[in-house]
Amino acid sequence: MSLFKVENLSISFGGLKAVDDVSFEVERNSIFSIIGPNGSGKTTIFNLISGIYKPDSGRILLEGENLVGYLPDKIAKKGIARTFQNIELFKHATVMDNLMLGRHIHMKTGVWSGATATLFGRKSRAAKEEIKNREFVEKIVDFLDLQAVRDQFVANLAYGRRKLVELGRALALEPSILLLDEPSAGMNTEEKGDLNIWIKDIQEVYKITILLIEHDMNMIMGISDRILAINQGKKIVEGLPQDVQCHPEVIEAYLGEEG
Amino acid sequence: MDMKREYYEDIELIGSGVVLFWSAAFLIFLFTLPIYMPNYYIYLLNIIIVNVILAVGLNILVGYTGQISLGHAGFFAIGAYGTVFLMTHFQIPFVFALPLAAFIAAFFGFILGLPALRLEGPYLAIATLGFGLAIMHVIGTWDIFGGRMGLHAPPLDLGIPKMGFSWVLESDVSMYYLILIIAVIMIVSAINLMKTRVGRAFVAIRDSDIAAEVMGVNLTIYKTLAFAISAFYAGIAGGLFAFVCGFFDPFTFNMILSIVFLVMVVVGGLGSILGAIMGATLITYLQYDLLKNVSETPYLGDFLISVSRKWFTVIGLENFGSIALGLIMIGIIIFEPLGMYGVWIRIKKYWMTWPF
Incomplete structure (x- = not known):
């Protein structure tokens, strides 16, 4: 059985059908990419999956459980993490604090134990939990080469670094599915190369299933196991990279109709 | 620069020897203050510290969670009336009445937090403003709370009179020590809280509520929680204020007071506990x-x-x-958006890198 399944997903805003009867399946531990021209509904699909929008119809199944109707925080607890196209970081917090927020659902410290965290020194429950999770986050800092900016405020970081911090924050959640919304946008060639390797590592080392929205075709064709192409909210084709690449409707959607 | 060697140092209350030295020195200074201060100033200090407690709580809501409140005089009033009412009508000793009244204030904070889930910015300001005004007028019409004539605080007894154990604080100085100890506890708790999971969730909601949500922060719980914690602080401050003043009426807790509280937080520095302390001190x-x-x-x-x-x-x-007050507010917003805390950071940087 596939890990993640979307069935007949539809949503419209006013008269506009942003996503129209889209279905796809994602195999465990694969990289599944969604491509399409601007405004074709890629990010809307992500927003539907992560619970920011509620679909008009259709089902979103994670290991057989229907996620439709759950609030975003509940969907996060089910193990779906995401990044945003336009970076949604906590700007006035340090990189470390941003990553630690990713551990939120794995921690238990409440108001009382938090307020008394240093009362019993490092023996208190809150302090122990804090230390344990900081160790976990440190591995992500190492993995993404963020040591140099570990204690810096996100507002002071360059664009490419911020993208990485956001990726790190999503990883800290220990998701089973990771939604990446144009992770390479705004990165230079070198950064893109690194990112390519990291995404591959996330799949292979962390065993995380990845849903990817991306405009860089070289990257898409290189790392995707399967690709879904959509246009104007409708599914055009889904299949292996080479099949999708040569599909006439995909070429048409990107380049326009021939003479 | 001091190097960190283990993760505990990230949340440690006192990070370095320098901080330890100065905090200890400052605390000793505060505890010995009554020896060389005239009595009037002790009274003033009591009011300052009460306001510090409130400002630290308000800053958790406004500075850390990014929600606005123009109704904190209402929570302050609930704390004051609640404590005195519980003591005089139900003979509950002060040591229980104060936290109980603060929990009542926190409950009202939770209730007020519910519309905050839907409201933002100016709309939330109006809703909280309405709450503050309503509390003032409701209390003013109930005879059980003394109506417009106000209430007198009973003697401040730290013991449990029913069990024959009584410890009445009579002077401003003895009250000063009580308030100071409570303030230190409240401030240390706030610092701890903001460094751990709940505090991070608050900051996350302030900076990007949508990202906070998809990372698993329940907005309903944490927004109402921020209101409740903030109201709890206001309740404690109100309960202490009742005894510092000895007498209060509904108009003590008017709208202007709510605004002055907000001014303290903004002038001190949003999102900084040290800032709230400095702001409350200066404005008071x-x-x-x-x-x-x-x-x-x-x-x-x-x-x-x-x-x-x-x-x-x-x-x-x-x-x-x-x-x-208005000019200070305008000046701060134009020249130093981080408030007094921002100034403090600059002075600190200057001395740490002196003479370069």
Whole structure:
């Protein structure tokens, strides 16, 4: 059985059908990419999956459980993490604090134990939990080469670094599915190369299933196991990279109709 | 620069020997203050510390969670009336009445937090403003709370009178120590809380509520929680305020008070506990003492009073007080958005890198 399944997903805003009867399946531990021209509904699909929008119809199944109707925080607890196209970081917090927020659902410290965290020194429950999770986050800092900016405020970081911090924050959640919304946008060639390797590592080392929205075709064709192409909210084709690449409707959607 | 060697140091209350030295020195200074301070100033200090407790709580809501409240005088009033009412009507000893009243305030904070889930910015400001005004007027019409005549605080008994154990605090100085100890506990708790999971969730909601949500922060729980914690602090401050003043009526907790509380937080520095402490201290001092001192200055004081009488109302220098408060607020927002905390950071940086 596939890990993640979307069935007949539809949503419209006013008269506009942003996503129209889209279905796809994602195999465990694969990289599944969604491509399409601007405004074709890629990010809307992500927003539907992560619970920011509620679909008009259709089902979103994670290991057989229907996620439709759950609030975003509940969907996060089910193990779906995401990044945003336009970076949604906590700007006035340090990189470390941003990553630690990713551990939120794995921690238990409440108001009382938090307020008394240093009362019993490092023996208190809150302090122990804090230390344990900081160790976990440190591995992500190492993995993404963020040591140099570990204690810096996100507002002071360059664009490419911020993208990485956001990726790190999503990883800290220990998701089973990771939604990446144009992770390479705004990165230079070198950064893109690194990112390519990291995404591959996330799949292979962390065993995380990845849903990817991306405009860089070289990257898409290189790392995707399967690709879904959509246009104007409708599914055009889904299949292996080479099949999708040569599909006439995909070429048409990107380049326009021939003479 | 001090290097960190283990993760515990990230959340440690006192990070370095320097901080330890200065905090200890400052605490010793505060605890020995009554020895060389005239009694009037102890009374003023009591009010300052009460306001510090409130400002630290308000900053958790406004500075850390990014929600606005123009109704904190309401929670302050619930704390004051609640504590006195529980003590006089139900004979509950002070040590239980104070936290109980604060929990009642926190409950109201939770209720007020519910509309905050839907409201933002100016709309939330209006909703909370309405709450503050409503509390003031509801209390004013209930005879059980003394109506418009107000209430007198009973003697401040730290013991449990029913069990024959009584420890009445009579002087301002003894009250000063009580308030100071409570304030230290409240401030340390706030610092701890903001460094751990709940505090991070608050900051996350402030900076990007949508990202906070998809990372698993339940907005309903954490927004109402921020209101409740903030109201709890206001409740504790209100309960202590009742005994510092000894007498209060509904109009003590008017709308202007809510605004002054907000001014303390903004002037001190949003999102900084040290800032809230500095802001509350400065604004309270300005309000209570500076004008009195200015009006007693030869020539200048007489001149200002005559100007005030000629152009404004006859209530002495309070007009200038409001004007000064407004000017400080405008100045801070234009020149130092981080407030007094921002100034403090710059001074600290200057000395740490001196003479370069």
